[in-house]
Amino acid sequence: xxxxxxxxxxxxxxxxxxxxxxxxxxxxxxxxxxxxxxxxxxxxxxxxxxxxxxxxxxxxxxxxxxxxxxxxxxxxxxxxxxxxxxxxxxxxxxxxxxxxxxxxxxxxxxxxxxxxxxxxxxxxxxxxxxxxxxxxxxxxxxxxxxxxxxxxxxxxxxxxxxxxxxxxxxxxxxxxxxxxxxxxxxxxxxxxxxxxxxxxxxxxxxxxxxxxxxxxxxxxxxxxxxxxxxxxxxxxxxxxxxxxxxxxxxxxxxxxxxxxxxxxxxxxxxxxxxxxxxxxxxxxxxxxxxxxxxxxxxxxxxxxxxxxxxxxxxxxxxxxxxxxxxxxxxxxxxxxxxxxxxxxxxxxxxxxxxxxxxxxxxxxxxxxxxxxxxxxxxxxxxxxxxxxxxxxxxxxxxxxxxxxxxxxxxxxxxxxx
Ligand SMILES: Nc1ncnc2c1ncn2[C@@H]1O[C@H](COP(=O)(O)OP(=O)(O)OP(=O)(O)O)[C@@H](O)[C@H]1O
Ligand SMILES: [Mg+2]
Numbered sequence: 001x002x003x004x005x006x007x008x009x010x011x012x013x014x015x016x017x018x019x020x021x022x023x024x025x026x027x028x029x030x031x032x033x034x035x036x037x038x039x040x041x042x043x044x045x046x047x048x049x050x051x052x053x054x055x056x057x058x059x060x061x062x063x064x065x066x067x068x069x070x071x072x073x074x075x076x077x078x079x080x081x082x083x084x085x086x087x088x089x090x091x092x093x094x095x096x097x098x099x100x101x102x103x104x105x106x107x108x109x110x111x112x113x114x115x116x117x118x119x120x121x122x123x124x125x126x127x128x129x130x131x132x133x134x135x136x137x138x139x140x141x142x143x144x145x146x147x148x149x150x151x152x153x154x155x156x157x158x159x160x161x162x163x164x165x166x167x168x169x170x171x172x173x174x175x176x177x178x179x180x181x182x183x184x185x186x187x188x189x190x191x192x193x194x195x196x197x198x199x200x201x202x203x204x205x206x207x208x209x210x211x212x213x214x215x216x217x218x219x220x221x222x223x224x225x226x227x228x229x230x231x232x233x234x235x236x237x238x239x240x241x242x243x244x245x246x247x248x249x250x251x252x253x254x255x256x257x258x259x260x261x262x263x264x265x266x267x268x269x270x271x272x273x274x275x276x277x278x279x280x281x282x283x284x285x286x287x288x289x290x291x292x293x294x295x296x297x298x299x300x301x302x303x304x305x306x307x308x309x310x311x312x313x314x315x316x317x318x319x320x321x322x323x324x325x326x327x328x329x330x331x332x333x334x335x336x337x338x339x340x341x342x343x344x345x346x347x348x349x350x351x352x353x354x355x356x357x358x359x360x361x362x363x364x365x366x367x368x369x370x371x372x373x374x375x376x377x378x379x380x381x382x383x384x385x386x387x388x389x390x391x392x393x394x395x396x397x398x399x400x401x402x403x404x405x406x407x408x409x410x411x412x413x414x415x416x417x
Pocket of ligand 2: 178179245
């Protein structure tokens with residue numbers, strides 16, 4: 001197929017010429033090099049769909065070329081060629097991940113067929129990787145809505161810090177979108193194709209949390225029947241989201257400090273430190289500064305975590321976003337239930353003036369509930385719970401007018417969808 005790129009590696013000039021004439025005739029884009037070193041450089045610099053390498057070469061041999069190519073991109077098929085067939089080298093090459101082992105005397109038809117197969121398989125593999133990535137992004141990535149000045153400041157900061165490895169501390173009340181922002185940072189960073197691992201430090205007892213985070217060695221406590229890898233290790237190369245970090249015990253805080261300072265962990269019951277490569281994002285809905293003053297949180301850990309603070313404002317401090325979010329959650333509810341609903345002026349006004357102690361999550365739940373329970377096409381005051389309805393008394397007209405003007409949806413990250 002035109003455009004498919006083949007790299008031929010052989011220190012024998014005539015072989016390079018022979019193969020390149022044959023393959024160019026088939027319409028392939030062919031590059032030839034006469035040493036293993038040059039081959040590795042070429043693969044680093046440009047995308048090849050298949051590599052064909054001679055085995056016996058001065059300096060770097062074909063098996064080493066195969067190994068290096070696989071390290072650079074494990075999906076590129078490598079076909080090894082040799083003048084002298086030897087079962088030992090053939091087995092070695094195939095064990096190291098060669099796609100095929102060809103003898104130079106092979107008929108042209110066989111060579112062409114092996115290359116065609118390698119290219120087809122490479123293509124399908126690449127498509128699979130791409131589709132998997134897309135699917136993952138879609139399921140993991142939700143739109144982030146917000147037009148208010150307060151949330152725009154957060155979005156700008158996310159843009160700036162995403163592609164750094166700096167530790168981030170996200171502070172905000174419950175339901176303000178801390179996890180959503182953490183994921184946004186991960187998916188905008190160069191770590192996006194590696195895991196995003198999150199753990200809620202407040203949800204587990206200390207011992208369990210410790211072995212989840214750092215792993216344990218077999219026999220270190222009753223029930224530790226085999227070695228267990230910690231989540232820090234599972235997140236290798238990716239982002240680790242430590243939710244509710246303010247809930248951690250002093251012992252765990254010491255261990256977290258070690259992760260941040262030394263970039264290594266010691267599993268429970270183990271002695272050998274293990275290197276970890278993760279970007280840390282922590283979140284809290286507590287006032288950590290106060291926790292530090294009250295001696296409930298280690299100051300040194302706080303400063304290590306708080307390299308880049310992101311403060312998520314409560315929804316009541318960015319009421320401009322309420323109509324946008326309502327519109328957004330209505331669309332989601334329509335997708336889920338097939339029901340299309342409008343919101344009455346009074347219901348909208350009332351929701352804009354409510355204080356939303358549970359922030360965006362509370363709003364999301366109220367809209368979903370109203371869409372499911374309301375039998376008519378309109379969400380009215382009656383569709384809302386009493387605590388919100390009570391707010392309709394003495395509503396502020398100015399906020400309402402402003403909200404109507406901004407009632408068009410703005411998606412911050414929809415490029416990803
Ligand atoms: N700006 C936003 N746009 C769209 N959806 C949002 C936004 N902020 C939050 N949400 C939604 O609100 C819900 C709560 O968000 P999230 O879980 O990120 O909050 P949180 O701060 O981590 O809450 P908690 O402290 O309770 O863990 C999620 O379903 C999330 O998708
Ligand atoms: Mg959360």
